[in-house]
Amino acid sequence: MCGIVGYTGTENPIPILIDGLKRLEYRGYDSAGLALMNKSGEIKVFKTKGKVADLEKLIENKEWDAVAGIAHTRWATHGAPNTINAHPHVSGSGDLVLVHNGIIENYSILKEALIQKGYHFKSETDTEVLVNFIEDVKKESGKNLFESVQLALKRVVGAYAIVVMDKNFPGQMVVARKGSPLVVGIGKDGDYIIASDAAPIVSHTKTVYYLDEDELALLEPGKEMMVKTLDNKLVTPSLTELDLTIEQLEKEGFEHFMLKEIYEQPRSVYDSMRGRINAEKKQIKLGGIESYENHILESDRIIMVGCGTSWHAGLVGEYLFEELARIPVETEYGSEFRYRNPIIKPRDVVIGISQSGETADTLAALRLAKEKGALLLGICNVVGSSIARETHAGVYTHAGPEIGVASTKAFTAQVTVLTLMALRLGYLKGTIPQERYENLLQELENVPDKIEQVLQKDLIIQQVAREYKNAKNFLYLGRGINFPVALEGALKLKEISYIHAEGYPAAEMKHGPIALIDENMPVVVIATKKGNYDKIVSNIMEIKARDGKIIAIVTEGDQQVAGLADHVIEIPESDEMLTPLLATIPLQLLAYHIAVMLGRDVDKPRNLAKSVTVE
Numbered sequence: 001m002c003g004i005v006g007y008t009g010t011e012n013p014i015p016i017l018i019d020g021l022k023r024l025e026y027r028g029y030d031s032a033g034l035a036l037m038n039k040s041g042e043i044k045v046f047k048t049k050g051k052v053a054d055l056e057k058l059i060e061n062k063e064w065d066a067v068a069g070i071a072h073t074r075w076a077t078h079g080a081p082n083t084i085n086a087h088p089h090v091s092g093s094g095d096l097v098l099v100h101n102g103i104i105e106n107y108s109i110l111k112e113a114l115i116q117k118g119y120h121f122k123s124e125t126d127t128e129v130l131v132n133f134i135e136d137v138k139k140e141s142g143k144n145l146f147e148s149v150q151l152a153l154k155r156v157v158g159a160y161a162i163v164v165m166d167k168n169f170p171g172q173m174v175v176a177r178k179g180s181p182l183v184v185g186i187g188k189d190g191d192y193i194i195a196s197d198a199a200p201i202v203s204h205t206k207t208v209y210y211l212d213e214d215e216l217a218l219l220e221p222g223k224e225m226m227v228k229t230l231d232n233k234l235v236t237p238s239l240t241e242l243d244l245t246i247e248q249l250e251k252e253g254f255e256h257f258m259l260k261e262i263y264e265q266p267r268s269v270y271d272s273m274r275g276r277i278n279a280e281k282k283q284i285k286l287g288g289i290e291s292y293e294n295h296i297l298e299s300d301r302i303i304m305v306g307c308g309t310s311w312h313a314g315l316v317g318e319y320l321f322e323e324l325a326r327i328p329v330e331t332e333y334g335s336e337f338r339y340r341n342p343i344i345k346p347r348d349v350v351i352g353i354s355q356s357g358e359t360a361d362t363l364a365a366l367r368l369a370k371e372k373g374a375l376l377l378g379i380c381n382v383v384g385s386s387i388a389r390e391t392h393a394g395v396y397t398h399a400g401p402e403i404g405v406a407s408t409k410a411f412t413a414q415v416t417v418l419t420l421m422a423l424r425l426g427y428l429k430g431t432i433p434q435e436r437y438e439n440l441l442q443e444l445e446n447v448p449d450k451i452e453q454v455l456q457k458d459l460i461i462q463q464v465a466r467e468y469k470n471a472k473n474f475l476y477l478g479r480g481i482n483f484p485v486a487l488e489g490a491l492k493l494k495e496i497s498y499i500h501a502e503g504y505p506a507a508e509m510k511h512g513p514i515a516l517i518d519e520n521m522p523v524v525v526i527a528t529k530k531g532n533y534d535k536i537v538s539n540i541m542e543i544k545a546r547d548g549k550i551i552a553i554v555t556e557g558d559q560q561v562a563g564l565a566d567h568v569i570e571i572p573e574s575d576e577m578l579t580p581l582l583a584t585i586p587l588q589l590l591a592y593h594i595a596v597m598l599g600r601d602v603d604k605p606r607n608l609a610k611s612v613t614v615e
């Protein structure tokens with residue numbers, strides 16, 4: 001949700017900032033802008049509504065001997081997505097320039113006070129208020145930029161990651177974070193590159209510092225970084241070496257990141273199990289939570305918390321944990337959980353599921369559960385992210401960077417990790433018969449190959465996409481552990497194609513959605529062999545009796561559903577508990593192809609952002 005980049009050093013900042021923004025564009029693409037400063041402290045700002053490509057055109061051939069620059073790609077919160085509201089924002093005197101990711105909640109009170117003092121505002125943003133507030137504090141206190149930012153932020157309520165420059169100190173930058181991520185890359189030549197995540201940094205340096213909550217840093221080329229807390233405690237930063245390659249951030253010949261990420265799933269599922277599963281020795285080892293296993297086994301219940309696709313993974317986890325480990329599970333939206341005064345006891349375990357590890361509602365829900373004494377576990381993809389750091393323990397998904405806004409490989413990696421956890425706990429608890437446990441381990445190891453086989457059905461899926469691309473609505477049905485897969489399939493379609501789609505438990509169809517079924521309604525049914533098969537066959541009959549069009553995901557060799565459905569997409573046979581890992585793939589591809597055929601911007605669907613750091 002908004003991406004920020006900054007550079008100060010000896011290189012030309014423009015290409016670094018533009019390239020950085022492109023890598024962060026998944027965080028928002030309503031507008032883009034950059035501010036440059038030369039060694040005399042002159043500031044130039046370029047900004048535009050639209051995407052980074054529009055900004056790039058705007059600054060074409062605009063060479064300038066800048067020594068530092070900051071840039072921003074916006075997902076609008078306060079104020080319309082237009083050029084005036086685009087970042088960077090400059091203070092009234094023209095001295096300070098700032099980019100911001102987050103929301104300043106008390107901005108209207110601050111704005112009112114500043115207006116009383118004679119400040120004027122051009123935009124509707126909370127960010128313009130913040131830059132002027134810092135300026136005002138600086139003027140009144142007579143402090144330097146770092147201290148003024150520190151003082152000002154103590155009076156700010158909300159979430160922020162900011163980078164500020166002051167024309168009186170060319171090359172110097174002050175960065176700060178609370179609630180929104182910020183990474184400082186430390187270059188070999190004493191230069192600094194700052195960004196919302198590591199993607200813009202990795203081509204310059206692999207040495208980074210993940211700024212912690214309530215920390216500020218002063219960056220000056222050639223000088224050591226100074227990090228302090230808002231309360232002015234000096235921090236010795238512990239630096240991290242990035243385990244990320246440029247190739248992971250490129251499309252590598254695929255038309256879209258989403259397609260690349262769908263095709264990466266044999267690998268990402270494998271990577272999420274690698275080193276953790278040994279089918280020969282019949283063992284699962286999850287180092288991250290090993291020392292908490294007894295605590296989990298003794299818990300009264302597990303609460304899964306997530307948003308969007310990660311919430312769907314949590315729902316799959318609920319079926320897995322209850323079936324295999326016989327531990328009661330509830331799955332909650334972060335946003336609902338945090339605001340309804342939930343009953344949480346110290347014997348509860350809360351598992352936060354998040355690709356980015358930064359989703360504001362999930363993070364807030366976890367913090368609330370921590371206050372109430374629960375054990376927190378994280379399932380995150382982004383190493384070093386806020387959720388990964390604030391939970392007591394966790395298991396990373398190792399899916400690699402996910403760039404497409406619609407989550408694909410992160411979902412299957414989350415489900416893989418949840419399967420491993422449920423199996424491990426079930427094994428320790430003795431709730432899975434030994435033979436089933438061993439079969440499941442073996443089957444899990446076979447999943448990457450089976451995903452590969454599903455990907456080979458792409459042409460069939462493209463034909464189905466062609467036939468139904470103009471449908472106005474879609475219904476997705478599944479039962480049991482494949483009910484959340486139906487929800488996820490519907491979400492994928494609406495996110496990227498803008499076709500209305502709903503997921504339902506198949507049996508619930510009779511309680512409403514059946515009224516919508518006619519010859520124009522495609523219904524995608526997950527009808528794999530073991531999952532309440534007979535019941536789902538009856539549901540298919542009911543759809544057929546009303547002329548609905550049936551697209552069925554079936555187990556290889558299925559004859560019965562094949563005889564009823566308009567289209568079948570086969571997936572290899574597997575244990576029922578593992579079918580979500582296979583059944584999800586054709587639904588991702590179906591959504592992808594429909595969206596491409598409709599000319600949608602698949603990797604950057606309208607109004608969405610990949611990392612939602614505001615509530």
Ligand code: G6P
Pocket residue numbers: 307308309310353354355356357358359362405406407608609610611612
């Ligand atoms: C946004 C993204 C979704 C994602 C959700 C939760 O809505 O567009 O793809 O599932 O946030 O994100 P998280 O990073 O917490 O998994």
